[in-house]
Each structure stands twice: as C-alpha cells, then as structure tokens.
Amino acid sequence: MRLDAWAKVNLTLHVTGRRADGYHELDSLIVFAGTGDTLEIGAAKDVTLTLSGPGAEALAPEFDKPEAENLVLRAARALKDRYAARDGAALHLVKRLPVAAGLGGGSADAAAALRGLNAHWKLAASPETLHEIAAALGADVPVCLYGKACYVSGIGERIAPTGALPPVWLVLVNPGVPLATPAVFRARAGAFTSPHRPAGPLRDLDSLVAYLKAGRNDLEAAARRLVPDIDRVLDALGGMPGCRLARMSGSGATCFGLFGNEDVARAAAARISAARTAWWVSAAPVVEAS
Secondary structure, three states: OEEEEEEEEEEEEEEEEEOOOOOEEEEEEEEEEEEEEEEEEEOOOOEEEEEEOOOHHHHHHHHHOOHHHOHHHHHHHHHHHHHOOOOOEEEEEEOOOOOOOOOOHHHHHHHHHHHHHHHHOOOOOOHHHHHHHHHHHOOOHHHHHHOOOEEEEEOOOEEEEOOOOOOOEEEEEEOOOOOOHHHHHHHOOOOOOOOOOOOOOOOOHHHHHHHHHOOOEOOHHHHHHHOOHHHHHHHHHHOOOOOOEEEEOOOOOOEEEEEOOHHHHHHHHHHHHHHOOOOEEEEEEEEOOO
16 A cells, blocks of 8 residues: 655745644644655555665664654554554655755655555544544644645644635745754744635636735744745745745745646746756645545
C-alpha cells in the first residue's frame, strides 16, 4: 500500500488569541499541494519504520531518541493500542518535503499512517475516531487527515470546508533553513487579529486572489526577522511572470507563489531553481488527499 502525504499550505494565517494553556488560537485557509512524501505499508510482525529520500537525513536524529519522538510511529502505535490490533506493519517513509518548513510534513506523514493502517489492519475506524487520535498527536494532524481545502480555527481542531475553489497551481520555495514553530510564535509581536472569511464562494481565480490579499500571514514578519532569506524567497516568487500572490506558509520558512495554470507555474519554478540551486523548489497543483 502506498499513500501520499501532501504538503499543507496556509494561504492565510491569522493569530486570533492565546489560550490559558499557552496555545494560540488561529484562523486559516488551508489547501494541499500535490507534492510531498510517500508512506509505504507492508505486512510485518512488529511496527517498524525505515526512511529514504532527500529529506531522510534531516529526520535521522529522531531515531537517536525514544521512538515516541517520531510522529509516524506515534500514530501507528496510537491506532494499534486503541483497537488492540495484533498485527504489525513495516512502514517506509520516502521523505521529500523539507523538515521544519511550515508545510506540515510530519503531520501529513502521521495522517497518512492513520489512513493507511486503518485500511491495512481492517479496523473500520470512524472518521470521528481517527480525528480524535489525530488531535492527540499534534495540532496539524487533524487537518492533514481531512486533506482538503478548508478553514481551520481553534488550535487546529475545528475544520470547515471551503466549498469548491478554482483550480490553481503553487510554486513552493524553501531557502534551506529549518525554522522551529515555537521560535516564530515567541518572536511574533502586535495585537491579535480577527477571523477572516469570504463573503461568498470563491469560484474564480480573481475572487480567490482578492480574498487572500485582504488577509495575511500573521507569523510572516516574525519569521522574516529570524530568517532573512525569506525576504529573498518572497522577492523571487513575486518577481515571476504570472505570480498573483507571494506569501509565507505556516510558520515558515517555505513560501508559495500562486499561479493560474501549470505552464506558468512550472516555468517560474524552473527559473528559480536555476538561479538558486541550494533552494528547495516545487511546482504543484492544489489537490485533495486520496
């Protein structure tokens, strides 16, 4: 069994408050780009995980710690314990997304493990049960489990569908600098902002772009102070022909450019890759998880 773990992209991200327990309340329009990791699942006596791919080396330190540090293994064991599943699973993760990049890579991998092992072990777990397990694993795991364009609020547990969005392409660019989410939240300054939702359906590219431009990413300024290379990434994306919007995703440092069609997006990605060979660059359409 093979499952895609697509990149999560925050087209908007508003920090609307902070709870007594220290977690921040967010309001975000999230989509998934058709580029990411692959999780392979095979039969085994025990639950094991191996790694390959260009991003595998960055995850290797997790295997020098207790296994509970890795989200894929935590997801697998949480599901196995919940249903007292007797079988194991040989999990192999092909890691392509950069780590600590604002793309929810680890959360997407964990969500793929929940979806895949539910089928592999024939558990017939309900969406509500999987959501509950996902929420206990991390704030981004529930939305990655949902896997479709949506509005997210709370600390990530409240998910509402957007309805159909126009077909768009994203060019994702990461400058190769990991950026820890807690550090960005600590560096954030200023007042909290209000939730931002459209007045009506976003049926065409112009209405989507207008809505996005009326919003922002409240973590972008803090991330840019911590990683000045984000400025160069945004300048490169914003200067590409056909780019309708350039913005940082999540807590960074990955940024996206929004494009209306595949040819223009791929041309932009090729130009940026040629000019900045050390950057991670990927052109992909907005997709839904399978």
